[in-house]
Amino acid sequence: MAIPTASSRAKLESLSSSSVAATSPASIGLFCNPGRVRRLPIQKGLLNSGIRCEVAANDVVDQNVTSSSSLSALEQLKTSAADRYTKERSSIVVIGLSIHTTPVEVREKLAIPEAEWPRAIGELCNLNHIEEAAVLSTCNRMEIYVVALSQHRGVKEVTEWMSKTSGVPVAEICKHRFLLYNNDATQHLFEVSAGLDSLVLGEGQILAQVKQVVKVGQGVTGFGRNISGLFKHAITVGKRVRTETNIAAGAVSVSSAAVELALMKLPESSHTTARMLVIGAGKMGKLVIKHLVAKGCTKMVVVNRSEDRVSAIREEMKDVEIIYKPLNEMLNCAAEADVIFTSTASETPLFMKEHVVDLPPVGPSVGGLRLFIDISVPRNVGACVNELESARVYNVDDLKEVVAANKEDRLRKAMEAQAIISEESKQFEAWRDSLETVPTIKKLRAYAERIRLAELEKCMSKMGDDISKKTKKAVDDLSRGCSALRQIYQYWNRKFELKWSKLKNKV
Numbered sequence: 001m002a003i004p005t006a007s008s009r010a011k012l013e014s015l016s017s018s019s020v021a022a023t024s025p026a027s028i029g030l031f032c033n034p035g036r037v038r039r040l041p042i043q044k045g046l047l048n049s050g051i052r053c054e055v056a057a058n059d060v061v062d063q064n065v066t067s068s069s070s071l072s073a074l075e076q077l078k079t080s081a082a083d084r085y086t087k088e089r090s091s092i093v094v095i096g097l098s099i100h101t102t103p104v105e106v107r108e109k110l111a112i113p114e115a116e117w118p119r120a121i122g123e124l125c126n127l128n129h130i131e132e133a134a135v136l137s138t139c140n141r142m143e144i145y146v147v148a149l150s151q152h153r154g155v156k157e158v159t160e161w162m163s164k165t166s167g168v169p170v171a172e173i174c175k176h177r178f179l180l181y182n183n184d185a186t187q188h189l190f191e192v193s194a195g196l197d198s199l200v201l202g203e204g205q206i207l208a209q210v211k212q213v214v215k216v217g218q219g220v221t222g223f224g225r226n227i228s229g230l231f232k233h234a235i236t237v238g239k240r241v242r243t244e245t246n247i248a249a250g251a252v253s254v255s256s257a258a259v260e261l262a263l264m265k266l267p268e269s270s271h272t273t274a275r276m277l278v279i280g281a282g283k284m285g286k287l288v289i290k291h292l293v294a295k296g297c298t299k300m301v302v303v304n305r306s307e308d309r310v311s312a313i314r315e316e317m318k319d320v321e322i323i324y325k326p327l328n329e330m331l332n333c334a335a336e337a338d339v340i341f342t343s344t345a346s347e348t349p350l351f352m353k354e355h356v357v358d359l360p361p362v363g364p365s366v367g368g369l370r371l372f373i374d375i376s377v378p379r380n381v382g383a384c385v386n387e388l389e390s391a392r393v394y395n396v397d398d399l400k401e402v403v404a405a406n407k408e409d410r411l412r413k414a415m416e417a418q419a420i421i422s423e424e425s426k427q428f429e430a431w432r433d434s435l436e437t438v439p440t441i442k443k444l445r446a447y448a449e450r451i452r453l454a455e456l457e458k459c460m461s462k463m464g465d466d467i468s469k470k471t472k473k474a475v476d477d478l479s480r481g482c483s484a485l486r487q488i489y490q491y492w493n494r495k496f497e498l499k500w501s502k503l504k505n506k507v
């Protein structure tokens with residue numbers, strides 16, 4: 001049985017009263033007529049993980065209410081609404097849109113910058129059926145993890161919230177989203193953290209991003225015990241998979257795939273001579289620079305808002321000539337570049353058609369096309385730039401072309417990691433179970449103590465007033481010993497019953 005938290009108790013109260021207030025006599029009929037729960041499998045065709053996904057199509061229908069009761073229908077509804085949530089444990093649900101299911105033009109609208117995560121968690125937890133929440137918003141995915149009092153209503157509320165905050169219609173979100181519950185949601189996050197669900201298998205940035213979710217979530221009300229436990233466990237899994245399997249062997253990143261893509265599009269003779277411009281000197285920009293150097297590039301221009309980061313990179317990579325330019329010189333720099341990599345956190349595009357149309361054409365030695373390789377989400381280069389005959393734009397989704405080549409290798413590595421993930425999923429489930437066991441044991445102890453005191457009082461009154469202090473203490477000690485035994489007996493009896501009922505259900 002779920003032990004409701006303070007917030008869930010408050011929500012239960014408001015839910016039971018609001019459902020009564022909002023229910024017309026006509027709709028009571030629906031609640032009194034339990035429908036069959038239909039399970040709809042949703043196949044999302046993910047690249048790496050066989051995503052398991054089910055939606056209870058009409059879990060709105062309350063099966064606890066029967067017309068045979070002598071209580072009024074409204075009373076039944078009120079009790080059953082609260083009952084539904086106290087009988088069952090809250091669910092962990094992920095509502096996600098990833099690179100495997102959703103194009104970048106939709107993902108970028110849904111993306112939530114890191115600074116906004118605490119606000120988003122707060123808003124999500126204000127929804128009626130959401131107790132805890134976390135946001136995992138990266139270039140590959142926008143996933144919202146919640147602990148929901150009701151799966152169906154929780155998903156509905158979160159989807160509506162996503163639509164409201166992004167401006168993407170609910171129907172559009174539903175078209176692309178995937179839904180996973182409990183063990184499937186846990187397993188999915190573990191796969192994500194291990195880099196199994198990334199476009200570039202085993203890439204390390206995703207683990208850093210999962211760590212960032214925990215860091216930002218610390219102290220945020222709503223990034224509760226279950227969700228923070230889940231994300232912390234995912235970090236352990238991510239580390240384990242990378243140390244115990246060879247998934248990260250020769251692992252590349254989105255940035256290295258971006259460099260690979262650029263080289264694929266350039267004539268081979270120009271690989272080391274093409275004029276390279278990197279815009280953005282954050283984590284991704286730095287990796288782009290590193291991979292360009294690894295591919296033989298010896299000189300490049302780096303545009304960034306501030307110079308500090310570029311100076312630090314220059315210090316680290318002494319063998320390459322890095323020319324720093326501020327952001328307001330970006331267009332002049334673009335005029336003198338053949339390939340432009342963009343990886344900034346800017347929320348608005350840096351290049352639109354009108355910025356690129358007047359740039360001088362690039363030479364035939366580099367293929368006659370100015371290449372924009374944009375790994376930013378939201379994108380830094382408008383898709384309209386592709387309409388120009390002189391330029392080609394590639395975004396993060398186009399990197400699939402580079403990584404598709406090693407599919408078999410990916411599958412083999414993914415299978416190695418799966419064993420660790422299933423083991424860790426079981427451990428996490430056991431931990432979640434233990435969250436419920438602790439309050440149960442506390443209650444059991446209090447109950448046993450009440451019985452002990454009552455029995456002790458009865459015994460003492462039978463023995464009369466003239467018994468010695470020593471005898472009193474001996475009786476008291478005896479009662480404590482018996483009580484401890486009784487608690488142990490009840491605890492194991494309860495555990496046995498739980499296991500037995502689970503076994504019976506399986507058979």
Ligand SMILES: NC(=O)c1ccc[n+]([C@@H]2O[C@H](COP(=O)([O-])OP(=O)(O)OC[C@H]3O[C@@H](n4cnc5c(N)ncnc54)[C@H](OP(=O)(O)O)[C@@H]3O)[C@@H](O)[C@H]2O)c1
Pocket residue numbers: 138139205206254255280281282283284285304305306309327343344345346347375376377378396
């Ligand atoms: N991290 C990943 O694993 C990953 C993977 C693929 C794609 N991406 C995408 O790559 C982009 C950069 O990510 P990151 O991890 O490198 O971020 P980061 O380390 O936080 O760096 C952000 C970069 O963007 C610049 N920037 C921030 N706001 C800007 C603005 N309004 N105008 C122009 N420049 C601005 C920063 O300049 P200052 O140095 O002056 O602050 C810095 O160079 C993001 O769009 C992200 O979605 C990230």
